[in-house]
Amino acid sequence: MDDKMTPGAGHNVARVEDPKGPLAPKASFGSDVVAETLRDLDVPYIALNPGASYRGLHDSIVNYLGNTKPQMLLCLHEEHAVHIAQGWAKVTEKAMAAAVHSNVGLMHASMAIFNAWCDRMPVLIMGATGYLDAARRRPWIEWIHTSRDQASMIRNYVKWDDQPGSPTAAREAIVRARWIAETTPKGPVYVNLDVGLQEDPLAKDLPPMDVKRYGPPVVLGPSEDLVAQAKKLIEGAKKPVIFYGRGSRAQAAWDNRVALAERLGAPVITDLKSSAVFPTEHPLHAGCAHMQAEKHIAALVREADLILAFDAVDIGGFLLSCVEGGAPTGKIVNVSMDHRIHNGWSMDHQVLPPADLFVSADTDLTVAALVKALGSAKKEVWSKDVRPKRDLALRGANEQPLVRDLALALRKALGKREVSLLHTTIAWHESWWPIDHPLAYFGGAGGGGLAAGPGIAVGSALALRGSGRFPVAVLGDGDFLMGATVLWTAVHYRIPLLIVVSNNSSFYNDELHQERVAHTRTRPPENKWIGQKMIDPDIDLAQIAKGQGATGIGPVRTIAELEAALPGAIAAVEAGGVALIDVRVVPGYA
CATH class of the missing domain: 3.40.50.970 (Thiamin diphosphate (ThDP)-binding fold, Pyr/PP domains)
Incomplete structure (x- = not known):
């Protein structure tokens, strides 16, 4: 960089x-x-x-x-x-x-x-x-x-x-x-x-x-023996798959990840819980790991004869969503140092994953070592179905936006700007928004705690000042409301930032949980909204923003209104301000 x-x-x-x-x-x-x-x-x-x-x-x-x-x-x-x-x-x-x-x-x-x-x-x-x-x-x-x-x-x-x-x-x-x-x-x-x-x-x-x-730098690269073992497994594989999890923001590390995938002709899986590590528009990018693996990704994992995982968050849980029992037939190489801080109180270590070769080393250094060891020859991708084609057209102007419409309209309005997506909701899908740079996306909250998105967005926008990148965060309404007063800090210290609230007026994830419980117990699912909906009175998010000195727009209720609102909000941010758009979306997930 x-x-x-x-x-x-x-x-x-x-x-x-x-x-x-x-x-x-x-x-x-x-x-x-x-x-x-x-x-x-x-x-x-x-x-x-x-x-x-x-x-x-x-x-x-x-x-x-x-x-x-x-x-x-x-x-x-x-x-x-x-x-x-x-x-x-x-x-x-x-x-x-x-x-x-x-x-x-x-x-x-x-x-x-x-x-x-x-x-x-x-x-x-x-x-x-x-x-x-x-x-x-x-x-x-x-x-x-x-x-x-x-x-x-x-x-x-x-x-x-x-x-x-x-x-x-x-x-x-x-x-x-x-x-x-x-x-x-x-x-x-x-x-x-x-x-x-x-x-x-x-x-x-x-x-x-x-x-x-x-405070000397601690450099923990892989041993020559482990690199040799990994190389042998790679050279013996005909259907490799790569899962890139946590990785640094360095451009050289990004380039090495691309190079390794191209050397192997391996479909790549990434994770929206982690920051940008691989270009999502690259032909080898299969998609992201979600709570439940999409069918084409699960099929790739089941067919793979080698899975290379680089500090993947919950690789064990991901494999369980792809393969019954969580143990694929293919060999698994797991590269991570995360085990060094696992403890008996927090369960953030996740499911214990299978591994045929474990490399306790820095993932960026390990990828670089493998790129060097494997030489420059590139292989063709072994799968014809790396990822399905998706409809990326906006729906009708008078329709109430889906989260998908919000994403597509926002990206369209931002045009050719170099954009950093600072945060997203759990309803997000990677196909809606290209990630093309190490600073293009910064992952989730980590611990799943609400109120995180607004503060993380302000901190990330602060760090991006002077970088030439446009900072935007898409937040859920519950997340925003728990952390809403952080906008004052952004306005006070002149930290430019655009926040778009994907507002379904509900803690909707919990509505779905109540619906599942009701179906399981043969009780009325139509009561799922009780204790979940933030209505009567309706909360004026734009007024909350205005009350702290930001530009507040909304509520926006149609795709046409959203497209009309975006240019003004973008202009306010480019003038050095903070802007918020309250978009009333149809409840639902990708």
Whole structure:
């Protein structure tokens, strides 16, 4: 990727909160050391909802660092802070910081932390607590905002945590935390600072620390023997299939994935839960893994004599949806390092998949090694039915949009712009929207938690500033409403973003579950909507957007109204604004 297209590189948000007066000339308190360490690590932003437990750190960022590197991003909920950092990581593959206030803020943020954990995204979470020395606590408030072993609330879904006891230990903890967060398998980390550490004056200056020497890159490529074994299986296969799961945003890694598929003539399966890893318009792209495998993909898997899986999320569950019992007759090569962070609390490790050869190594490095080992000769694809043809025409202008119509109309209106699709609903299908670049799509929430989409969209759009790419997110109405106030942060910091809400006025996924239960129990399925529909009163999503300074359009009820609304919303975003279109869609999934 050339520098122009490098996301997050020096493209700061609007300076709307510059401090006045002279800055502190040197580090004088423990929190100054913490802020200084974040600066030395090149952490660009710290998303936060303020709280007294980290008032010392807050002061240090403002009055010692001048609110720059990291620059504060004020959020209206702790979940938003962590989700913005998750969205940033999806684009940059780097950790930005998020601060959460004591135990109460951590509890607010816990769902977002779980999303980042399941998404394997690095986030540096700064926490705080009241004085560990009980004799120093203010009455009432500092007692209820102090917890013993505060990190125990989230320890099962962070990679590492610490509660350092001195400024020297805090500096080391933050450096270690960022290093661990950004080492594959990546994930969130938590550093908890008590008030005393932050607010007590330094007894003496700390010696300088070159932080770059304490976070060495961890490169875990495949061994020559494992590459040789994989090569032998590949050369003996006549009907190989590739499943690309998680992969980096690097253009070279993208090119290698394409090259490997072309060397093998292998149909490629990808996953909408993960970011863009392979061009969906390539003749070898068969489609994406969904909750239930589509017939043509299941047929490819059953017929394959070799399946190459590269850090595929839930490869075992995918195989179960394709093959009864989940064990295909073909050999399976599974390349992943995800097993290194599986634990006994969270079941995000999924079904245990079969594997005839397991390669515990970085997937990008393994693909590159296989491309090198196999040479340049390309094979013809062995299957004539890689993917079915689909009707991609919009329906009639006066029809109420399906989610499919929403996608097709939106992509048509965006034309030849280089677009990044930041988030989608679970109703999405890959055939509606071409993914043609490592920055074209950024996957799902990770842990399936609602309220994630809006914050992730804002964080991803922040990282894309200055990249030349147009940021757009398609969100469900339930997801949007749970995270709606993150729009204020995007507007306040001038982060351009288009959000299109696929609004069926319901928690529709649960309507389907109630329908299944009713059929199973021979009860009235027509009652499925009760406790699900968001009606009476109808919620004005456009007004929610306008109330936070964004452009709000809708409700849009026909395809013609949608096509008429899109140009104005796109223009508002290209002028540097935030726009939302409320599209009332027919309930249903792809």
